[in-house]
Amino acid sequence: MKKVMLTGDRPTGKLHVGHYVGSLRRRVELQNTGDFDDIFIMIADAQALTDNADNPEKVRQNIVEVALDYLACGLDPEKSTLFIQSQVPELCELSFYYMNLVTVSRLQRNPTVKAEIQMRNFEASIPVGFFTYPISQAADITAFKATTVPVGEDQMPMLEQTKEIVHKFNSVYGETLVDPKILLPENEACMRLPGIDGKAKMSKSLNNCIYLSEEPEEIKKKVFSMFTDPMHIRIEDPGKLEGNTVFTYLDAFCRPEYFPEFLPEYANLDELKEHYKRGGLGDMKVKRFLNSVLQAELEPIRTRRKEFQKDIPAVYEILKKGSEKAEAVAAETLREVKAAMKINYFDDMALIKEQSEKFAE
Numbered sequence: 001m002k003k004v005m006l007t008g009d010r011p012t013g014k015l016h017v018g019h020y021v022g023s024l025r026r027r028v029e030l031q032n033t034g035d036f037d038d039i040f041i042m043i044a045d046a047q048a049l050t051d052n053a054d055n056p057e058k059v060r061q062n063i064v065e066v067a068l069d070y071l072a073c074g075l076d077p078e079k080s081t082l083f084i085q086s087q088v089p090e091l092c093e094l095s096f097y098y099m100n101l102v103t104v105s106r107l108q109r110n111p112t113v114k115a116e117i118q119m120r121n122f123e124a125s126i127p128v129g130f131f132t133y134p135i136s137q138a139a140d141i142t143a144f145k146a147t148t149v150p151v152g153e154d155q156m157p158m159l160e161q162t163k164e165i166v167h168k169f170n171s172v173y174g175e176t177l178v179d180p181k182i183l184l185p186e187n188e189a190c191m192r193l194p195g196i197d198g199k200a201k202m203s204k205s206l207n208n209c210i211y212l213s214e215e216p217e218e219i220k221k222k223v224f225s226m227f228t229d230p231m232h233i234r235i236e237d238p239g240k241l242e243g244n245t246v247f248t249y250l251d252a253f254c255r256p257e258y259f260p261e262f263l264p265e266y267a268n269l270d271e272l273k274e275h276y277k278r279g280g281l282g283d284m285k286v287k288r289f290l291n292s293v294l295q296a297e298l299e300p301i302r303t304r305r306k307e308f309q310k311d312i313p314a315v316y317e318i319l320k321k322g323s324e325k326a327e328a329v330a331a332e333t334l335r336e337v338k339a340a341m342k343i344n345y346f347d348d349m350a351l352i353k354e355q356s357e358k359f360a361e
Contacts, residue, residue: 001147001178002037002038002145002147003035003036003037003038003147003148004036004037004038004039004040004144004145004146004147004148004178005027005030005036005038005039005040005146005147005148005149005150006039006040006041006042006140006141006144006146006148006149006180007023007027007040007041007042007149007150007151008040008041008042008043008044008085008140009024009042009043009044009066010044010045010047010048011043011044011045011048011059011062011063011065011066012048012052012058012059012062012204013062013065013204014062014065014066014069014211014212014213015065015066015069015070015211015212016202016204016209016210016211016212017193017202017209017210017211017212017249017252017253017294017298018152018192018193018202018209019069019212020073020212021185021193021252021253022151022152022185022192022193023150023151023152023185024069024070024073025073026150026183026185026186027039027041027075027080027150028073028074028075030148030150030183031074031075031076031079031080032074032079036148038081038144038329039079039080039081040080040081040083040144040146040326040329041070041075041080041081041082041083042083042084042085042140042326043063043066043067043082043083043084043085043319044085044140045059045060045063045084045085045086046085046086046091046092046136047085047133047136047137048062049129050127050129050130050133050136051120051122051127051130053127053129063084063319064312064315064316067082067315067318067319068213068305068308068309068315069212069213069301069305070082071304071305071308071315071318072212072213072301072302072304072305072308073212073301074304077318077321077322081322081325081326082318082319082322083319083322083323083325083326084319084322084323085140087323087326087327088143088323088326088327088330089327090143090327090330090331090333090334091136091139091140091143091330092139093334094139094142094143094330094333094334094337095132095135095136095138095139097337097341098135098138098139098165098169099132099135101165101168101169101172102134102135102161102164102165102168106161106164107131107132107134107135110134110157110158110161111157112134112154112155112156112157112158113131113133113134113157115154116130117130117131119201119203119205134157134158134161134162135161135165137158137161137162138161138162138165138166141159141162141180142162142165142166142177142178142180142333143329143330143333143334144326144329144330144333145177145178145333146178146180147178147180147181148180148181148183149162149180149181149182149183150183150184151182151183151184152184152185152192153184153185153192154192154201156182156184159180159182162180163179163180165177166178166179166180167179169337169340173337173340173341174340176336176337176340177337193248193249193252194245194248195208195209195245196208196209196210196222196223196225196226196227196245197226197227197245198226198227198243198245210222210223210294212298212301212302212305213301213302213305214298214302215302216295216299219291219294219295219298220291220295223246223287223290223291223294224284224287224291226245226246226249226287226290227244227245227246228244228245228246228283228286228287229243229244229283232283235279235280235281235282236279236280237279238277238278238279239276239277239279239281239283240277241273241276241277246283246286246287246290247273247276247286249290249294250269250272250286250289250290250293251269253290253293253294253297254269254293255293256268258289258292258293258296261292261296262289262292262293262296263289263292272286272289335347
């Protein structure tokens with residue numbers, strides 16, 4: 001069986017560091033291993049419209065923003081197929097067939113859907129498209145026969161629902177769809193990077209993000225405003241690491257080589273943590289170190305992005321070619337699905353012959 005990776009993002013704004021450590025950095029690493037026969041990276045504009053139907057311009061404008069972030073982070077169109085979801089109409093048809101395999105009560109129990117509905121205040125009036133987007137996501141994954149789907153921890157319920165749909169379809173219609181495997185970040189801190197305010201979810205709408213393309217001064221300003229330990233009032237006070245956003249970010253981004261460069265009095269992150277816990281280490285010193293780490297991590301991304309920004313038509317051409325390839329692959333899967341469901345009437349010569357003989361009698 002071919003090894004295929006599929007993942008993507010909603011184009012509702014520029015990508016932030018949560019996207020980067022949660023999935024994007026890993027995608028680039030996996031792309032460069034050469035272990036996959038195909039890699040598909042989707043800009044999920046159709047999914048973004050499920051809760052932005054009244055503001056399509058927001059989605060339209062952010063297609064290229066996400067594409068620029070992808071390219072700046074190292075996704076290579078020669079190794080990965082970058083495409084736009086809405087330009088692959090087969091995904092809508094697959095979603096329609098899968099809807100018959102999922103109950104309303106099962107969708108209502110999906111923890112990710114429940115959390116997103118609450119966050120968007122949709123409890124009283126849920127758009128049907130938003131409610132059923134786990135089914136759409138299953139179509140995205142199965143259309144490309146993805147064997148591996150790198151996601152953040154918050155997307156695990158969505159992947160579990162995809163697996164349920166695959167098993168249901170295969171049990172009813174015969175072995176047709178590929179059962180995907182979930183690939184979570186290896187670093188626990190990257191599972192769900194909190195916002196700079198300490199809230200569990202980093203979100204554009206909550207204005208608690210650090211964007212991949214932000215300028216140095218804005219990054220510094222946000223780092224210095226970060227939530228730490230509210231009980232760590234004086235430098236000599238012992239500090240807590242649990243729930244301390246600054247240390248969570250250091251767990252996600254810090255590398256051993258940053259200590260001799262930016263904080264040579266400490267050998268490693270464990271030593272820094274121990275000093276903070278016993279007291280005598282101020283929050284601002286730790287924040288200055290984190291700022292240096294983030295600047296070092298994000299500067300190459302920002303520089304590459306500015307280079308790609310110089311030729312926007314070329315970026316759209318990458319997406320156009322990728323979408324054409326993606327559609328061809330999805331069309332083949334759709335043909336197999338329709339054959340399994342026995343709704344490929346014009347291709348089923350046995351059916352036509354059977355019906356001809358029946359009415360010739």
